[in-house]
Amino acid sequence: MCALYAMIRPTSEYSRQATEKPFPVTLGNPQYDGMVVKGGPGGLYGLSDVFLYVDWGNGKLHLMPSQLATDDAIPTFDVP
Numbered sequence: 001m002c003a004l005y006a007m008i009r010p011t012s013e014y015s016r017q018a019t020e021k022p023f024p025v026t027l028g029n030p031q032y033d034g035m036v037v038k039g040g041p042g043g044l045y046g047l048s049d050v051f052l053y054v055d056w057g058n059g060k061l062h063l064m065p066s067q068l069a070t071d072d073a074i075p076t077f078d079v080p
Helices: none
Strands: 003-008 038-039 044-045 050-055 060-063 077-078
Touching: none
Parallel strands: none
Antiparallel strands: 003 050, 038 044, 050 060, 060 077
16 A cells, blocks of 8 residues: 655645645545545645645655646655
């Protein structure tokens, strides 16, 4: 199973909660107003608020392919 991480987008209303490195998250049923991403400093985020990263087990976190087209995304990180 892959580990899932997220980083808050600079364009998100939650950008003030941004961290320098991705944080571990899980996805689940929306508990509040479409907030399906659980984890990080605020606890809950919508998919449009974060960049999602996957740990494929090679020591790097990789940006989810559907998000590669955005200019403000960092494509890879070392696994924390």
